[in-house]
Amino acid sequence: MSPTAALRSITLRRFQPGRTFHSSSRAFIKVGDKLPNLDLVESSPGNKVNLSEEIKSGKSLLIGVPAAFSPGCSNSHIPGYLKHKSLKNAGQVFVIAVNDPFVTKAWGESLDPSGNSGIRFLGDPTAKFTKALDLAFDGTAIFGGPRSKRYALEIEDGKVKALHVEPDNTGIAVSTAEKVLGSSDKPATRSSKRLASAAAKEGPPTPLTTSTPMDSEDEFMSGMSSEEDDVLQESDNDDGSADDFGFDEPEPELGFSQKDAMPKKKKTFDINFKVYHPEDIQAQQDDLIDEVNMILDIRKEDAAILLRHFRWNKERLIEDYMDRPKKVLEDAGLGPSATGPPKLEVIPGFMCDICCEDESGLQSFAMKCGHRYCINCYKHYLGQKIKEEGEAARIQCPADGCKRIMDAKSLDLLVTTDLQQRYHELLTRTYVEDKEQLKWCPAPDCENAIECGIKKKDLDRVVPTVACDCKHRFCFGCILADHQPAPCELVKRWLKKCADDSETANWISANTKECPKCNSTIEKNGGCNHMTCRKCKHEFCWMCMGLWSEHGTSWYNCNRFEEKSGSEARDAQAKSRVSLERYLHYYNRYANHEQSAKLDKDIYNKTEKKMIQLQSASGMSWIEVQYLNSASQALQTCRQTLKWTYAFAFYLARNNLTEMFEDNQKDLEMAVEALSEMFEKPVTELAEPKLKVEIMDKTSYCNKRRVILLADTADNLANGVWSWSINF
Template structure:
């Protein structure tokens, strides 16, 4: 076992760890800043007793070794003087860390004021003395403007001594102390590979997860913060299951490089395949009906919609051209572009549909009171709309990334199974999305059907993610790029 593996940052009980229920889920735990500060204080006290160093010096030593207790104790026993020097503690000097009046003949090397009998000064154990006003201004600049805390050095020329918390407490305001502590907490999390801050705006929680960087091609470590934000612990992006982080990075880079093409294919209008009237997509569902000729078709493949509920449904698969159609370089290049457009178009469509589905829900929510009064249903009974909306958001997020995943897959039996699972989930999502867009006065009669379809969508998503996660872990998938 690596030292880092053994150096678990918090005392955890089995009941505190999120149990793994499915193959695609990982164990994780969420901590508040107060949790982290309590652990820091506990660790500092424990190590301080072992080393015989004061708590403020022990804290500096722990930060120097990135809070690896075993490594610190080992280095301290082997090369104490060298470690103290490297950490910014150095040799003890016969001076005390306290504010006192300026000694005779003193001149502050920062503001050059001298001969002031009432001037207060401060020096750490390195002996570099400055007036209190300059020292305070220096610390304020470091903490408030530069965001520094863990490695604030003495303002003396070429001095490597680190300003400890005890010295800082003598000099700065309570408000600045709070900012200093906040920065130290952030440094602690940043120093630990198994901890990351939740990337949601204004969120103060940190997440612990033991999935390592070397495992990110086999595991997609999606975690859920206490603020309800889902993100990938590996790359801090929003949940991108089932696609692994290296693949996501590659896909986003490709989409960025092909931005002009992507802009072209993600246009919001298309022509009716029968009468060629311009049609705008204003909902999440892909079932389109031309207002002019009433032709029903699929927004994605432009095929007849009636075939999408049968075994003929093949909208999610990219059909390779025969070899004779791709003999020369130009044909191969065109086929490569068509293949990319197939997957990107569906990727972008699910992203757009998720936003449109959410907009529809927000509009529907305002009519839920009307649904209550017209149907006699209680507020709790109409919550099936919210559950359906959340399921649509989650499933479309998954479907979006299945197309990035499928783009890089080499064709084999596993690919067929993956696309079958993808197809089943996509058909279920389209059915639920279509029901979701019905007029409010029809929603009461669709309640049972919508609840059943919501549950079915969730189950199909779990099946897809479980199957993909299991094959990823054992390295069964073959990649094209």
């Protein structure tokens, strides 16, 4: 297979729309759709651009590209638009790439130094906007993460007028300036099914030619070693399998047979999981509410309250409701109704029992329980519950002893839009917290939830590491950052050991001695071996801990080898010293890799700068310098793994398996240090082809050694063959 065919095989056959794991298959953005209300960035991270707000009226053109600075994009695709005579008739033109804003800015300035074209270059660093369009593909093998298909969207008055999406993701055929700007009177609107059908009819993409370059993947693939190929197949296996949870995620119809598809190897330490976005979580709740509403023939608001009372266990709710409906309703806070549908009313002669206000025209409100209060008191009560107490699912009637639950429809009549939004956010949080198999991603500002079938009882046999779409990897069992290969209970003990003063006590035991009589801690501050305890006045020998009176004429120069009176004291001190030395051995290495992990952000920033410098100094394309990004990611991931191998080793009992584990650990650490040394070379040396190949080979080797180490420890953990120095 040629390098070009290999690349297209990766980009097409490995594409999996299930990365976000929607309960139904996602579809391309369609003609007539509005753009997603999401921010892109221009020039710098703080300069946000929301296209759904910015292009509400008039004509606009959005051009998506796989990567900034790639030859296909820089030499043919975008220059075609820059030179086209009809560009001025396209309205506002935006080029969007899954890159950071510094890269897209530098790219735009290199293509259009004067800025006369008016084209704006925007970054979509996390691919959130591109994924919302469903125009992303898995480019991990080449680009190190998700990338954008090549496309052009014609926008008119904020809605999609026409789509031009490359059926093979990265080719240059239907999204060229000639096809888009030259045929604007007859827009080539193609749905996702038509695109798939077209791809099937056309057959597999033909090899690249000089007239239709495809982002210099040939150059990248030709320099790739066979070892790197293996790692690329493993690089994105951290995502869960949608099928394991009963969701039908069809493969994209791209016109290839199953036998041609590139199978994803399942590693032994991988687990199945799904990532849910806020809209997915809300859709799940709505589906359950609609189902209960239809089966029990009750209001949707009441169905929601019942489901929350039963912690979203639909089957148990329906079963209990059929057996004893009145008790179920009363227990859930939906007792008998004393009034009609809740509404704001002005009742003549009404006096609020809370504030005793009785002025004419006072608006009041009562839930179905009939307890009526003025709306000012209700607003204050609800504001306190939602804002200060963080309550939403079980807000009861303000009346003393009344257990009637406030429903969402009633609450919307009484509070501001901000409080309504906060109320619904809290309801969503309770949904996730009520589900044993759902947990929130702990990354700052991330609103995604993860579903995983690992039970609490299994945590001593598996380390359930999951990866959110925000790129944060964490343990589903304890919510801490990824700590493979160490089990959760071991991690908990290790962190406690590092955080408390237990090792301070070890140091004291190793560097001081206790009085043999009263056990007071004594530190020697002079050369004399004759010690007198200040507390109990007991006299003993510092060297042998024996009674001083038994030393005869050997005062101040103890030469006795063994004394029964001091052997136990010496043994205790020796054990303490050995324990301290062992702990420090593992802790120092753990702390070293932990410190390196804290520099992840700096390493990434340095990598981005190095890649740009290398492009300028050597004339390499953006894709050609991606090996530095891969090396940086490998360093960070491997150091995180190494960090926890030392905590793991600290609690291991020594046996033959321990020696094998330490050999794997040693191999990985040596490889990481060698790669780190190469990575720190000056930019001038990094441009040398020989060093580039060495870095790529070492990156591949590090990734492979990490997989071997994790697979070995995971297998032994699952089979229960590890021996520990403590009992979990």
